[in-house]
Amino acid sequence: MKKTIALAQIDTRLGVVQANLEKHLAYAERARAAGASLLVFPELSLTGYALQDIASTVSHRPTPEDEIFAPLLEASRDLDMVVGFVDEDQRHRFYIAGAYLSGGEVLHVHHKVYLPTYGLFDEGRFFAWGDSIEAFETPLGGAGIAICEDFWHASPPYLLWLDGADILIFTSASPGRGLSDEPKLESARWVEHINQAYASLFTSFTVHANRVGYEDGLNFWGGSTVFDPNGNLLVRGPYHEEALVIAEIDLNQLHRTRARLPILRDERTGLVQRELGRILDKNGGGR
């Protein structure tokens, strides 16, 4: 079964949610016209990335009552969408979040579980750490969301895979860095390598939407990709330019790849759990 996936490789305005919402709706229109079943926006697509003290003023709840989510949910009636936003929970903790919207409803909300707080990153200062990693069912099949640093760690994609995700949806606002004599930035090379690696290791689709544009001196490099369960590149967006990136995926590829390469069937989860338990005991517990 073939499906069209669209990646909205957009620039955003920092802290201007209404303007970003309008861009989301315009891209939804274009994705619909391209026959897409799913449209994926980058990390914090409704707010911009380096929010710092803006973070607490641009939060939204993914509900039909919310003025920003109401039109997005409406737009999701005939087009599934993943959008990035700041979620504020009942007790006023702020999360970097991704919501999967489908048929006018919120199917899943993921809170980023790894907040980079080193180097140029300061997310742990402004946001609460998410505490769960769960796959969910969509009209395209089992899926899971991981946000940027979440997939710099191997465990979130691994857990999503075990939990039923055949489509790993990765979203980023990845600041470009590491200029050398190579034609790609080091950050771009790294992210593409691991997207390809996850697709291969987990015999799954990896779908990565990364933003473009600038925030002060930071550049965001785009280059959104889709890899198939054989680890083959299906599409790559342009670098440093806004684009609606379209890929056709064949869900039957999961059947063909896993018939040849039954890595999922043979995965020894009990062994992993035993060994993890032993390692945690040895180290006096984990985080």
Added chain:
Amino acid sequence: MSANLLINTDLAKTILTGFIHSEITRSGFSRAVIGLSGGIDSALSCVLAAEALGPQNVLAVRMPYKTSSIDSLEDAQHVIDKTGVKSLTVPITEMVEPLFERFPVANAMRRGNSMARARMIVLYDQSEAFGGLVVGTGNKTEILLGYSTLYGDSACALNPIGDLYKTQVRQLSVALGVPDSIINKPPSADLWAGQTDEDELGFTYEEVDKLLHLIVDERYSPSECVDAGFPQEFVHKVIERIRRNQFKRLLPPIAKLSNRTIGYDFLYLRDWGT
């Protein structure tokens, strides 16, 4: 040039012209003002700005002092001719001479700083007159070494080349067609005849860039730098210079009294709301 310092010039150009365009247009401007000294840094910034905004939106200002080399003025003119940017020549002699006459004992450092600050005044005046933002011309080497005048040549609204070492500035300048006469001459602040950066600093850019790359980018410890072949005294001198000049890289500290203080816990990017 060290292989570790080589850059992909196409990619650098894409990112830097995009940066200039984004940072200028999102603050409601479409134009840039650049002090063009005849040296390589300002030539490169000018070429990048012309590429990003269109040459008609860039004003290059030449600001000679009476002892400035005529070659500098001509080299700056080559950049103006080549890029097609708008230009203006505003000598600063009449601005700074009264101060020098008032303090005849002022040494070269005081005089050089005053000249750099006089040029800053001219550029910010033209910023208002031309309706453009001042684009900086400081490279990573000189920012790290503090080889600049605070509120003088370091003053700008945005700096496209501040993450490129001097040797990388040369590489990108060659790729973007900066005139050979500028690329090949010894870098100089041109405050007096025969002055060169490398004489004044006491080492070459080629040498110090390799060392800075190890210290800053690769996080080598001082002893690892020595193991990598750099003389201990040189390593110490450069590290100390970086530390001593940190003040030039920061806004002045504000004494904290309230619960929310600018610079400590009032944190917004400049691009806030744009």
